Amino acid sequence: MNTGDYEAPAVTKPAKIKSGKSPWGSIATHAVLGFVTLVTMYPLLIVLRIALSPGDSGMSPSLNPIPREISFDNFVAVVTNSSPQGDWLFGRQLLNSAVISIATTVLGIFLATTAAYAFSRFRFPGRKAGLMAFLVSQMFPGVLMMVPLYLILEALGLLNASFGLVVVYATIAIPFCVWMLKGYFDTIPKDLEESAIMDGASQFTIFWRIILPLSMPAVAVTALFSFMTAWNEFVLAFTFMEEPTAFTLPVTVYSYVGEQSVEWGKFAAASIIVSIPIMALFFALQKNLVGGLTSGGVKG
Amino acid sequence: MAEVVLDRVTKRYPGAVEPAVNEVNLTINDGEFVVLVGPSGCGKSTTLRMIAGLEEITGGTMSIGGRVVNDVAPRDRDIAMVFQSYALYPHMTVAENMAFGLKLRKMPKAEIAKRVQGAAEMLGLTEYLARKPKALSGGQRQRVAMGRAIVRQPSVFLFDEPLSNLDAKLRVQMRVQIAALHRSLATTMVYVTHDQVEAMTLADRIAVMSMGYLQQYGTPMEVYRHPKNKFVAGFIGSPAMNFVPGKLSARGDDLVFQGHGLELLLPPAHAAACASASGCEVTLGLRPQQLHAVSNGEAVVGTGEITHTENMGSETFAHTRIDPDTTLVVRLPGDRLATVGDTLAVGVEANRFHVFDADGVNLTRETQRGSDAAA
Numbered sequence: 256m257n258t259g260d261y262e263a264p265a266v267t268k269p270a271k272i273k274s275g276k277s278p279w280g281s282i283a284t285h286a287v288l289g290f291v292t293l294v295t296m297y298p299l300l301i302v303l304r305i306a307l308s309p310g311d312s313g314m315s316p317s318l319n320p321i322p323r324e325i326s327f328d329n330f331v332a333v334v335t336n337s338s339p340q341g342d343w344l345f346g347r348q349l350l351n352s353a354v355i356s357i358a359t360t361v362l363g364i365f366l367a368t369t370a371a372y373a374f375s376r377f378r379f380p381g382r383k384a385g386l387m388a389f390l391v392s393q394m395f396p397g398v399l400m401m402v403p404l405y406l407i408l409e410a411l412g413l414l415n416a417s418f419g420l421v422v423v424y425a426t427i428a429i430p431f432c433v434w435m436l437k438g439y440f441d442t443i444p445k446d447l448e449e450s451a452i453m454d455g456a457s458q459f460t461i462f463w464r465i466i467l468p469l470s471m472p473a474v475a476v477t478a479l480f481s482f483m484t485a486w487n488e489f490v491l492a493f494t495f496m497e498e499p500t501a502f503t504l505p506v507t508v509y510s511y512v513g514e515q516s517v518e519w520g521k522f523a524a525a526s527i528i529v530s531i532p533i534m535a536l537f538f539a540l541q542k543n544l545v546g547g548l549t550s551g552g553v554k555g
Numbered sequence: 556m557a558e559v560v561l562d563r564v565t566k567r568y569p570g571a572v573e574p575a576v577n578e579v580n581l582t583i584n585d586g587e588f589v590v591l592v593g594p595s596g597c598g599k600s601t602t603l604r605m606i607a608g609l610e611e612i613t614g615g616t617m618s619i620g621g622r623v624v625n626d627v628a629p630r631d632r633d634i635a636m637v638f639q640s641y642a643l644y645p646h647m648t649v650a651e652n653m654a655f656g657l658k659l660r661k662m663p664k665a666e667i668a669k670r671v672q673g674a675a676e677m678l679g680l681t682e683y684l685a686r687k688p689k690a691l692s693g694g695q696r697q698r699v700a701m702g703r704a705i706v707r708q709p710s711v712f713l714f715d716e717p718l719s720n721l722d723a724k725l726r727v728q729m730r731v732q733i734a735a736l737h738r739s740l741a742t743t744m745v746y747v748t749h750d751q752v753e754a755m756t757l758a759d760r761i762a763v764m765s766m767g768y769l770q771q772y773g774t775p776m777e778v779y780r781h782p783k784n785k786f787v788a789g790f791i792g793s794p795a796m797n798f799v800p801g802k803l804s805a806r807g808d809d810l811v812f813q814g815h816g817l818e819l820l821l822p823p824a825h826a827a828a829c830a831s832a833s834g835c836e837v838t839l840g841l842r843p844q845q846l847h848a849v850s851n852g853e854a855v856v857g858t859g860e861i862t863h864t865e866n867m868g869s870e871t872f873a874h875t876r877i878d879p880d881t882t883l884v885v886r887l888p889g890d891r892l893a894t895v896g897d898t899l900a901v902g903v904e905a906n907r908f909h910v911f912d913a914d915g916v917n918l919t920r921e922t923q924r925g926s927d928a929a930a
Contacts, residue, residue: 455630
């Protein structure tokens with residue numbers, strides 16, 4: 256490019272634009288936001304108080320979220336919980352939860368990405384009906400499925416087996432994941448795929464090396480959703496799992512609610528422990544989550 | 556290197572009444588640069604996509620390098636394509652984008668690196684090889700898209716409106732670059748555009764399409780000077796040709812065109828060619844460049860008031876209303892002052908006009924060509 260004798264105009268820093276709003280508006284906004292956050296967090300703070308108080312002493316009618324005395328006994332008791340035979344139950348149950356949740360995530364993502372890609376890109380008989388069926392399945396309460404699922408798992412010999420829960424959880428998570436991913440795939444320009452076709456890529460290569468890497472935000476959201484579905488689920492795990500060694504952590508939490516008495520301290524401590532991995536995942540995937548949740552609907 | 560032959564190639568989409576591409580015959584010689592041009596929806600992109608293999612052919616035969624490719628997958632056709640949107644893989648660097656097709660073909664790494672480097676040097680992309688597409692300007696992205704095609708060393712290059720997303724100045728630069736690329740590679744290139752300037756400046760031959768039909772196929776000058784029909788005449792040339800509807804009538808031994816404030820005596824050769832249309836409704840086609848302001852007593856074909864002027868610097872286009880319904884665009888030299896409201900007497904260069912019959916066929920094409928050859 257020939258710029259000749261053209262002289263670039265001197266660059267001056269743009270003056271800071273004053274918003275013209277008074278600081279009181281900002282203070283009021285933050286006060287409201289702070290109040291709403293406090294209201295949301297308050298019950299959690301009470302749970303934290305109960306967990307951190309020795310024994311069940313935190314379970315008092317007081318609304319003060321700060322414990323009178325701090326003790327980690329409840330956490331220690333939950334983590335070191337063992338069976339009468341001396342097996343480390345908590346470790347076993349944590350492992351169950353982790354294995355089931357990770358397996359659900361992997362299976363769910365594999366099936367959901369491939370199905371969503373097909374729904375997004377191919378036109379085949381039953382495409383619309385399939386998508387609608389996924390949507391309709393979301394409209395029924397999960398408990399409704401308990402009896403038929405129990406019968407199916409029993410017939411398959413998968414009761415009291417981790418794999419049985421994986422299959423059930425994946426089934427629950429997939430419809431949402433498919434819709435979510437399909438929405439995202441729809442926004443990826445077709446030109447990219449055609450360009451890859453011209454480059455000599457097969458359908459699978461296109462999916463694996465072009466579409467999936469570009470869909471990481473949506474995959475992250477669906478992965479988190481699948482993981483949470485499995486990690487937090489209680490009713491089905493409680494129904495299908497009979498042996499304490501097969502329990503997942505939500506069932507463990509409930510085990511502190513006895514018929515005669517409730518061990519509130521341990522119950523609260525266990526609840527907090529169960530929430531930690533989900534919180535960690537949220538923080539780790541935070542950036543992707545915002546992108547994934549918004550970019551599915553808006554082409555950008 | 557390969558010759559591309561379309562033999563009555565047809566594309567009919569399911570449920571469509573009319574085919575998108577209708578029995579198109581086109582022979583693109585080895586090493587030739589052919590531009591498919593036409594308005595939106597004329598079937599030019601569909602034709603290109605059929606050559607690429609991205610659209611199935613519903614009728615006719617397509618061959619590349621002597622091999623019928625109707626049922627051959629795109630990757631086995633030995634062609635590369637540059638897309639309008641560039642279609643660069645956003646998650647790969649420039650170098651990875653260019654190397655992707657070669658990697659899929661399991662080419663040795665050293666050869667890939669050599670080719671990518673070579674293409675990057677040719678296109679001035681060496682310093683951007685490690686960047687992702689989003690860190691590039693529109694022109695640079697366009698060059699990466701071309702580089703991706705070049706490294707493949709295909710026998711045919713396809714371009715689908717590659718410059719339409721660029722600003723006017725960059726478009727001119729890229730046009731020059733594409734022409735230079737064709738000169739250095741001497742590979743068959745098929746280029747789709749709706750911009751007739753690109754078509755005229757780049758093509759060895761232009762294929763003008765409309766409504767799924769190939770209207771005319773010839774060199775840029777052939778298409779410009781001897782349009783086969785009214786559509787081609789109106790589409791090629793800027794500003795567009797003036798069309799004046801009217802009637803041919805015999806006056807003694809001569810044939811005269813009359814209509815909408817315009818009267819023109821046809822020269823003998825033109826008159827002979829139009830004899831069959833005597834007494835019929837026809838359309839007269841006059842390019843603005845072949846009209847001028849009459850000053851020294853030569854024949855005036857029409858007179859009217861200037862209603863609008865477009866001063867381009869080197870020339871001025873004066874919109875002259877010769878009739879309540881008819882405005883002629885007349886090219887005047889840039890130094891001639893034309894003011895809205897002035898009266899302009901319009902003359903036409905002898906022989907340099909076209910007469911189209913009621914079906915739009917150019918009746919004067921052959922006589923025009925004859926007189927051009929004689930000149």
